[in-house]
Amino acid sequence: MTVDMSVAIGDLRLRGPVLAASGTFGYGTEVPLLERRALGGMVSKGIFIRPREGTAPPRIAETPAGMLNAIGLQGPGVEALIRDYAPQWAGWDFPILVNINGESASEYGELAARLDGVPGVAGFEINISCPNVEQGGLYFGNDPRAAAAVTDAVRRRTKLPVWVKLTPMVSDIGVIARAVESVGADALCAINTFVGMSIDLNTYGPRLSFRTGGLSGPAIRPLAVHLAHQAARAVRIPVIGIGGITRAEDALEFLVAGCVAVQVGTATFVNPKAIEEVHDGLVSFLESRGFKTLADLPRYLPRD
Amino acid sequence: MTVDMSVAIGDLRLRGPVLAASGTFGYGTEVPLLERRALGGMVSKGIFIRPREGTAPPRIAETPAGMLNAIGLQGPGVEALIRDYAPQWAGWDFPILVNINGESASEYGELAARLDGVPGVAGFEINISCPNVEQGGLYFGNDPRAAAAVTDAVRRRTKLPVWVKLTPMVSDIGVIARAVESVGADALCAINTFVGMSIDLNTYGPRLSFRTGGLSGPAIRPLAVHLAHQAARAVRIPVIGIGGITRAEDALEFLVAGCVAVQVGTATFVNPKAIEEVHDGLVSFLESRGFKTLADLPRYLPRD
Amino acid sequence: MFLLDAPVTAKRQVAQGMFVIAMRAPEIAATVRAGQFVNLGWSGGPLLRRPFSVYRADGEDIEVVLKAVGVGTAQLLEMEGGDRVSCLGPLGRGFEIAGSRVLVISGGLGVAPMPLAARDARSAGARVTWVHGARTAAELCSEADGDEIVWATDDGSRGFHGTAVAAATDAGLVLACGPNRMLAAVAERWPDAQVAVETYMGCGTGVCLGCAVPLALGGYDRACKEGPVYRAAAVNWSALPAHLPYVA
């Protein structure tokens, strides 16, 4: 018996529910080890219109069952992405979404317009949740009006799928979720990293040069499952779960909690085959429980 | 050489900076193992005016480097506390603060008034951050006006020290911190647990009967250090750091980040002597770095 | 209550997948009462300790019996002689043993607290009948003992074909441990039976309130302090979470 693992997210059909998370899989060209068949899709490293240097080192610090990062969205800018990566993506058998960033709503819009129609670009993940940039980033993420404005600016410039990646740094994620749904987001990605800090007892200051960083990894999973669940209850569009997924069981927590798909991030650093193992583990789990399609998995999604 | 570990929090002088966190040390009567000399003070389990049954089991679930709990503030009510515990506390050589809870600002005020002057009660920790109660709890914690109203109601009914325990479930903890400082809080405690969820793949539903629970333990430490640091930068009153402290090095992160003292919670479940080890570890660290008093520890607290 | 750094001293198999681990914990061995438990932690283990009934105590050693049902039990079963376990206990309230005839009923791993109970009962001069049940003959713990032993298996592969409760004949004092559904059946038939229950535990020492046991009269108390042994009729069985996969 083979299980049907395909999922539809708006008009986008994925062969599987496990995607590579932005910033943890580069541009998809770096690591040869992973069996691509397991990839439902990939979200590329966050990009701005212009090239960005990123933050000074140290950029990462390990914490219990997690890590802090402050990369500062280092990237070559959109033209280099179109020149160096998109052509390769055009030849791949899974969709690549570009994680787009800007310092103003109109910058997000311009970026989407520039990438719209470029072969290899299947859609957009709007990053309104990066904790590691001075302007923009988080600000757009925890103000419903700003979040909607950014989403709207992108929506007006492209017919491609538009996903919005939410920040956990809000007191009610449902408000932001509904705000971006109302202006035409096709899906929500929950969640980005939590802002954290780690202190170096030799220097009596932060370990990271940026002072704070985004916490990722297994440590945040129970928080991420809750936020993804809250988002899924707040909207009708699909929600993609992200946060601390290392094994199939972890992915299943998000799927049961109401997500249609998941993204795997930090786990890939530890185990370059993590996505493969999560995907294959999902298949065996569904088989062992006698489900024929992923859609048959029972969901816990009380509407109230 | 002996290091002076005492700290002053408002008018309250503690012999050491390590306190037992509310809900993780009961009423101080349960566990005989800990050497009391290491205790700077204790915050008792959260109490309401009336007795509370608490939530149905399961109440706890383990997560990577953390645990979720939904106890629901089970407790005997204030009269039983005054009858059964306060008299014992009156004989102890460290201060006991009572963690007070209510469903309205006036309930908090009544509770403080009832406990004010009771021998054994050294002060109050206002819990406006419990994620595990239907009414009140979190609501008071993430609205500056409500937080200030509760604090004010308590402040008017007692001359004893009033600490306010903040929730991490806010987009800007500084706003809440300033709001409660402005109405006379003597200190802030940062932070309470983060709301999280864990899914049982046998029942396809939440592991906890309350559905969600509060995440505690090492997993949240980098988030807690950041929030305590943000709070310390926002106010002039002392901040007590809480979240994932298991060793002296963990406590030092909070102290360097601007806290005057710390509370140890979950670690006590794992190691009933945790508070002792944190305290003794702090002493050896300060000695090894040649500091004569805890106050000499360099702090990282840029004012901007 | 003691907190000891206890070296593992021995390990043996007592049923299919079921093993006994002995560790040197003198103060606990000297003071533990039947039905009490220890809360075990070890470096490289999960965050929280894991509670286990004390199976036997002789001389300086205590024993626990377990199956691998998850992360922690799997790690415990990988331990070798000399490896160290942090042992917190004895914890909780044990059985109150009295009378001349004692009936012990154990289902699967519910055997755990019973060797101590049987020992105390017999040294108090009582006659002990031990009914031990499991799914199959292979899963029956080989170390059940007493003046009379009755075996019961769900598949009839050994002894009585059916549950341990059905196999039991009346007696004075009834002591039972096993899956909740079994204990609920015990409560029906012997309201005064003393039963040892299990819950998730945060601390094992009474401070976290995580081990709530729903009471028949309403409200909850703590399996780790007032329990884990209860008068069967005192527990609200329908409200006590079931499906503890590891209790075979």
Place this chain on the structure above:
Amino acid sequence: MFLLDAPVTAKRQVAQGMFVIAMRAPEIAATVRAGQFVNLGWSGGPLLRRPFSVYRADGEDIEVVLKAVGVGTAQLLEMEGGDRVSCLGPLGRGFEIAGSRVLVISGGLGVAPMPLAARDARSAGARVTWVHGARTAAELCSEADGDEIVWATDDGSRGFHGTAVAAATDAGLVLACGPNRMLAAVAERWPDAQVAVETYMGCGTGVCLGCAVPLALGGYDRACKEGPVYRAAAVNWSALPAHLPYVA
């Protein structure tokens, strides 16, 4: 790039607190170039892998050299023969070895990538002079080798009294590894030297951008992809975080 489940095959001490661990990783042993590294993980270890230069590679085994400086290195040093290490590599760009005279300069654990470098240089027919420095004689790695070996100690307890850089005489190709301040000094004297740097690493495979190395011309690249070997003058040494406590 390979991901192998490598059993530990041997362990030996090469200086005070400094040990070499060998593990069976055939594909990596067969393809690794001097200056490349492996990223190691193991069950029960920290979340992130730990990067280590390949010290030697012969037959099916690779070796790494390390001191216990924290959680991960301490755990690695506790491993015994047969214990398994997940071994990801070979990673990064190694040394470009050419010319007839090669000067190898290593400070403390900076010895790590040099045995392979010396081997390649000599098999390419070059004459190798190896200057190895440490704080004290006891901390000098006993396995430095070459056509000529110069020892240097900060306390003068063996060989040249001073730094390895000061002890070195000019040569054609210069290869260096050690503390940043030492590499900065190398850059002053030999801008074209090839130096192996260290940074914190998230992935080791080029996807996280966590291993940023500040460049003299501005901007950053990745120690794990474009590095860890750089032309000495290409690195902005003042912007590269120093105080790596474990680099003695």
